[in-house]
Amino acid sequence: MESGGDSHTSTTNISDDTAIVDNNQQQQGQVKALMSSLSAAAAASDADAVPLREYQERMVKTAIKANTIILLPTGAGKTYIAADAIIRIGFPALFLVPTIPLVAQQAEALSQRPGMKSIGVYHGDKQIPTNFHTLVSTPKAFETAQARGIPNFAFSNFKTIVFDEVHHVIKEHPYRSIALQLKRSGHTPRIIGLTASLTYSVGKERVQKNIKKLCNELSMEVIEHASDEELRKGGYLGPGRSAAAEVRLPTRSDRPDVVPQKDRQPHLMHASFFNRIRRGTATAFSLEFMSIIKELEAALQEQDPKFQSPLENISLKSWGEYCNKRKHLSELYQYLEHWYEALRILVISWEEHEDAALVFLRMIDCCNTSSMEINCWTHSVLTSVNEFFVSQPTSSDRFDNMYAVLIEKLESHECFRGIIFVKQRVITHVLQYAIAQHKVLSQKLNPCILYAVKSPATCTLRLNKTSCEESLQAFRSGKANLLITTNVAEEGIDIPAANCVIYFDAMNHAVSYVQGRGRARQAESSFVILQERNDRPATLLAHEEKEQHDIASSFIPSNDVVNTDALAVGQEARERNAQPLLQNFTKNNSLQKLQEYCQKTKAILTDTFVEKSLDKKHCVLTYQSQTTQLSAEGIGQNKKAAKRLASFELMKALNDKRKQSASTTTAGVATQTSVKDLNEYCQSTRATYNESFKENNNKKECVLEYESATIKLTGSGIGRNKKDAKRIAAAALLKKLLTSQSEQMGMDV
Numbered sequence: 001m002e003s004g005g006d007s008h009t010s011t012t013n014i015s016d017d018t019a020i021v022d023n024n025q026q027q028q029g030q031v032k033a034l035m036s037s038l039s040a041a042a043a044a045s046d047a048d049a050v051p052l053r054e055y056q057e058r059m060v061k062t063a064i065k066a067n068t069i070i071l072l073p074t075g076a077g078k079t080y081i082a083a084d085a086i087i088r089i090g091f092p093a094l095f096l097v098p099t100i101p102l103v104a105q106q107a108e109a110l111s112q113r114p115g116m117k118s119i120g121v122y123h124g125d126k127q128i129p130t131n132f133h134t135l136v137s138t139p140k141a142f143e144t145a146q147a148r149g150i151p152n153f154a155f156s157n158f159k160t161i162v163f164d165e166v167h168h169v170i171k172e173h174p175y176r177s178i179a180l181q182l183k184r185s186g187h188t189p190r191i192i193g194l195t196a197s198l199t200y201s202v203g204k205e206r207v208q209k210n211i212k213k214l215c216n217e218l219s220m221e222v223i224e225h226a227s228d229e230e231l232r233k234g235g236y237l238g239p240g241r242s243a244a245a246e247v248r249l250p251t252r253s254d255r256p257d258v259v260p261q262k263d264r265q266p267h268l269m270h271a272s273f274f275n276r277i278r279r280g281t282a283t284a285f286s287l288e289f290m291s292i293i294k295e296l297e298a299a300l301q302e303q304d305p306k307f308q309s310p311l312e313n314i315s316l317k318s319w320g321e322y323c324n325k326r327k328h329l330s331e332l333y334q335y336l337e338h339w340y341e342a343l344r345i346l347v348i349s350w351e352e353h354e355d356a357a358l359v360f361l362r363m364i365d366c367c368n369t370s371s372m373e374i375n376c377w378t379h380s381v382l383t384s385v386n387e388f389f390v391s392q393p394t395s396s397d398r399f400d401n402m403y404a405v406l407i408e409k410l411e412s413h414e415c416f417r418g419i420i421f422v423k424q425r426v427i428t429h430v431l432q433y434a435i436a437q438h439k440v441l442s443q444k445l446n447p448c449i450l451y452a453v454k455s456p457a458t459c460t461l462r463l464n465k466t467s468c469e470e471s472l473q474a475f476r477s478g479k480a481n482l483l484i485t486t487n488v489a490e491e492g493i494d495i496p497a498a499n500c501v502i503y504f505d506a507m508n509h510a511v512s513y514v515q516g517r518g519r520a521r522q523a524e525s526s527f528v529i530l531q532e533r534n535d536r537p538a539t540l541l542a543h544e545e546k547e548q549h550d551i552a553s554s555f556i557p558s559n560d561v562v563n564t565d566a567l568a569v570g571q572e573a574r575e576r577n578a579q580p581l582l583q584n585f586t587k588n589n590s591l592q593k594l595q596e597y598c599q600k601t602k603a604i605l606t607d608t609f610v611e612k613s614l615d616k617k618h619c620v621l622t623y624q625s626q627t628t629q630l631s632a633e634g635i636g637q638n639k640k641a642a643k644r645l646a647s648f649e650l651m652k653a654l655n656d657k658r659k660q661s662a663s664t665t666t667a668g669v670a671t672q673t674s675v676k677d678l679n680e681y682c683q684s685t686r687a688t689y690n691e692s693f694k695e696n697n698n699k700k701e702c703v704l705e706y707e708s709a710t711i712k713l714t715g716s717g718i719g720r721n722k723k724d725a726k727r728i729a730a731a732a733l734l735k736k737l738l739t740s741q742s743e744q745m746g747m748d749v
Contacts, residue, residue, distance in 0.1 A: 050112075052084060053077065053234030055226040060084045066221040069166060069193040069214075071552050074518025075238050075497065076231060078194040079109045082162045087115040089190055091133035092152070093160040096175065098168055099452075099488075100124065100138060106164060107136045128153075139174035140606075143181075147608040147620070155187040163218070166193030167511060170214050171200065177604040179217045180624050191218050196518055198223075198548045200509040202536055207547055215555075223552040237497075238518055245517065245538045246528045250401035257283045259350035261534050265683075267599075270314040273347045285354040286346060292388050293339055299381045300332045316344045317455075324459035332377070338364045341458045345426065355396035356430050361389075363433040402431075402504060402530055403438055409500045409526055410444050417475075418500035419519055420484045421512070425457035428484045431504065435482070448480040452488045487512065489519070499525045506531040510548070513541040571626035573673060574601045575658075576738065577680040582655045591647040594621075597654070601625055607646070609639055621646040623654065630654060674730035681737065682706070689733070693722055702729040706737060713737060 052060065056077050062068050063085040070078050086093040097106050100123050107121050120132030123141045128150060135142075135153075146153045155161075161182070168175040199210040214220070231238070259272060276282035277290050293311075301307045310322035323337035342357040349356070361367060367389040402420075410416050422428055428449040435441045448471035449463070456462030463471075474480035475495060489495055501520040507513055507529070517527045529538050578600035585593045598605045603625035610618045612635075619642035622631045630653045634645030682689060687708035694701050696718055702725035703716045715733025719725035 050080075052080060053236075055230045055234050056081050056084075059224045059226075060088065062222055062224050063190070063192050064088050067191040067219055068222045068224055069195065069198070069220050069552075071195060071198060071223055071225040071549070073196050073231070073236075073238050074515060076226070076236050078196075079106060079164075080113060082164075082192050082194060083110045083113040083116060085190075085192055086110075086134060086160050086162070087113060089160050091117060092158050093134045093162065094142070094158045094189075095134060095136045095162045095164065096139050096142065096178070097136060097164045098138070098173070098175065102164065103136050103138060110134060110136065139178050143174060143178060143606060144608055146181075148610065155182055155185045155189065158189045160190045160192065162192045162194065164194045166195045166218070167198055167200065167214070169193075169217055170210050172598070172602065172604060174604075174606070176217065177606050177624055180604065180629075183217070183219070184629075188219075191220065193218060193220065197511040197514040197545065198552070200511050202509060202540065202544055204547060207544060208551060211548070211551055211555075223555045225549055225552045238520075244542065245513070246526060247532065247538050248401060248405050248528055248530055249532065250397035250530070252397040255352055258352045264350055269347060269350075270316065273351070274311070276351075283351045283354070286351050288388065289343065289346065289354075289357070292384055293336075293343060295381050295384050296332070296336050296339060299378055300330070300336060302378075303330055303332060310340075316347060319344065320459045335366065337459060338366050341426065342366075345424070348424065353398075355398055356427060358392055358396075359399070359430050359434055360426065363430060398531070399434055402502070403441060405502065405528055405530065406435075406441055406445070409528075410441075412526075413499050413524075416444075416481050416500065417478070417498045418482045418502065419489065419495075419498045420482065420502045420504055421489070421516055422484065422486060423505045425451045425455070425486055426461060427504070428486065429457055429461050431484050445482045446474075446480045447482040447484050448474050449484045450489060451486040487515075495519070497525075500528070501526070502528045502530060504530055506533045506536070507538075507541060508533070508536065510541045510544040513538070514545055571601070571628075573677045574680065575625065575628070577677060577683075579658055579738075582651065582658060585648070585651050587644060587648045590651045591644050594623075594647045594651055594654075597651075598623065603628070607643055609642070617642040619643045619646040621650045623650060628657065630657065674727050674734055678704075678730040678734055681734065691726065691729075693725065700725040702726045704729045704733045706733055711737075711740060713740065 059068070059070055059081045063070070063081065070081055072078050082095065086095075095106060095110065097103055103121050103123050107119050110116055111119055117133035118131065120129030120135045122129055122135060122137040122145065124138070126141070128145055129135065130152065132152075135158075137145075142153065151157070163169065163175060163179075166175070169179050170176070193214075198214060199207055201207045201210045211223075215223070226234075259276070263272070265272075273282070273286075277286065280287065282290075297307070297309050304326075307326075310319045313319065313322075319340035320337045323333045323340060327334040327337065338361060342360050345353055345357045345360060367385075406418070409418065420431060422431065428451055432447050432449050435445055435447050450468060450471045451457070451463060453463045453465075453468060471480065471483070472495065475483045483489065483495065483498075498519055501516050503512070503516060507516070520527045532538060578597050581593050581597045581600065594605065597603075603623055606622045606624070608620045608622075610620070612618045616635050616637065617639050619634045619636070619639065620631055621634070621643065622629065630650060632646050632649035632653050634642045634647070634649060636642035636645055678689065687706060689704050689706040691705075692703050694703075699718050699720060700722050701716060701718045702722065703714060704726070705714045706712065713733060713736045715729045715731075715736060717725045717728025717730070717732055719728055
């Protein structure tokens with residue numbers, strides 16, 4: 001988040017829905033205090049206001065006339081552009097932000113502009129503001145209030161709607177739900193989107209497709225951006241798009257023994273790891289690690305016959321939770337909990353980060369067998385654990401590489417202020433511990449850690465509101481010269497510019513690349529990448545950023561607005577391929593099945609809770625996609641029970657919809673997209689198909705054989721070439737599969 005640019009740094013403390021829950025009285029007090037400070041700031045004289053830069057003024061004029069996306073780097077003053085556009089268009093206005101910390105920060109930034117009138121702030125359980133000229137809110141809270149029929153939250157009430165970090169619209173995010181609802185409402189307020197990067201996608205075609213989708217969903221007419229030269233002329237101090245990242249990979253960066261990048265499908269992470277363990281194809285470390293865990297489990301089962309290994313559960317965090325809930329029964333439960341958490345680090349990294357798993361266990365002191373109660377362990381277990389740690393290296397290429405980079409940057413910056421980004425919460429603790437153990441760095445660095453605390457790092461490692469605020473304050477004041485954080489600090493928390501930004505883990509997309517580099521805005525700053533994905537190196541991510549700006553430069557709405565018919569066809573294919581998830585659901589598993597279905601169909605699932613009586617909770621669940629909107633209700637003793645019943649009713653409604661359209665669906669398989677649709681179908685059913693080709697009267701004939709645990713079907717097609725033949729065969733096979741599936745589900749096709 002930024003306001004006017006580099007010279008303006010908000011000092012609002014973190015107040016994080018992702019992390020921080022106060023009692024209602026404290027929350028109301030905070031709201032009153034914030035409103036008081038905002039009113040005072042809004043009363044500041046025009047002489048105190050910072051004038052807009054030339055490129056900002058140009059963009060304000062555009063945003064007044066047309067729905068506009070403002071594409072500017074972190075620190076270039078996007079918020080001030082939106083503020084001045086709101087003032088000139090007129091009130092009321094809605095300013096949506098993706099995280100709770102941004103509510104207070106952006107409200108404060110808006111209040112600094114002359115002409116800005118009263119500002120209402122809203123999120124979570126805060127009291128709904130009734131009188132405001134500009135409302136700053138998180139999307140989920142806004143949706144909930146709107147669903148309750150709050151009059152001044154209706155779309156018709158707002159002349160301008162701003163989406164901060166607008167790129168969230170194109171993923172499963174509350175922003176997208178609001179965008180779809182706004183489109184259906186028929187109201188047309190001025191829409192302004194703010195972002196430093198337009199899409200998470202990689203690859204020219206996907207980037208273009210998602211930018212078009214973003215513009216279509218919000219009816220955007222213009223994408224405004226500025227060149228590096230224009231930014232410099234305006235006084236922007238950041239590195240600019242021409243600044244290249246330093247790529248400093250460890251010596252041993254290629255790991256042929258881990259799961260190949262092409263095989264890394266997140267929904268199959270659990271199955272992939274344990275299949276490799278069963279086949280003996282996992283890394284040597286993973287195999288040895290699992291043998292220790294099996295010994296620990298066996299020892300625990302001897303002491304507590306009721307123990308059941310939780311490793312079959314595909315929810316990795318549930319492993320540690322299982323032991324944590326039972327730690328009062330035996331110390332061995334608590335010890336095994338830590339091994340399960342280390343195993344989670346290993347599984348999530350596709351077996352790459354064995355070094356982090358080891359450092360985690362050493363941090364928790366799991367390597368100290370002398371500290372274990374001897375009565376809890378057999379001699380063989382103690383021996384195995386001891387031999388395991390003795391056989392493991394005390395250093396690793398990846399950690400040593402990080403140490404070397406930090407020492408180098410400490411020497412090159414007279415007053416070092418660094419940020420290290422990691423992917424997992426638990427790794428913030430691991431790196432803080434590792435640096436504290438280093439002879440040189442422990443004397444020169446005072447690291448603090450920060451992450452969203454809605455969920456803990458592990459059952460025994462967590463941050464709270466106080467520790468978050470202390471970390472931020474320590475880094476702002478300079479008491480801490482290194483902040484170790486997750487992507488919560490990429491966008492969403494206002495922290496001072498650093499002179500060294502380091503990515504410890506590989507980046508997945510250009511959003512992280514742009515946001516991370518934007519944090520290194522001090523003079524002679526360093527932006528260092530310590531690990532890369534083979535398919536997404538830093539050079540590619542930098543190219544993707546340039547690609548986005550090239551697209552922005554040539555964006556013409558009449559040419560680039562996406563074909564809504566094509567979007568509908570694609571959505572229908574996704575819903576068709578996810579249809580197996582609508583089978584065999586019960587009241588107990590319906591919510592899980594519904595969430596999986598929404599993930600497959602890329603639809604938005606929203607919940608709204610209403611108290612209709614003192615002893616009952618009322619939940620409304622809504623499914624929204626490009627082609628479908630369905631809602632269902634549930635009433636229960638608590639929110640969890642009400643949501644479970646609502647999910648069951650919504651699954652029934654979705655199933656009924658599929659029954660009604662089953663005959664149309666099976667008859668209308670699209671040949672052009674049939675191969676892609678078949679691949680998605682196989683992925684959703686976790687099945688495979690084989691293909692074979694042969695000559696047939698100077699043409700190609702393709703036979704596709706689909707096989708799952710319950711069904712085996714074939715489809716054939718003849719075409720001019722293999723590609724055409726396969727498309728026709730895929731369409732024939734899909735039709736058979738959908739017919740068979742409909743029959744199994746009791747549909748009259």
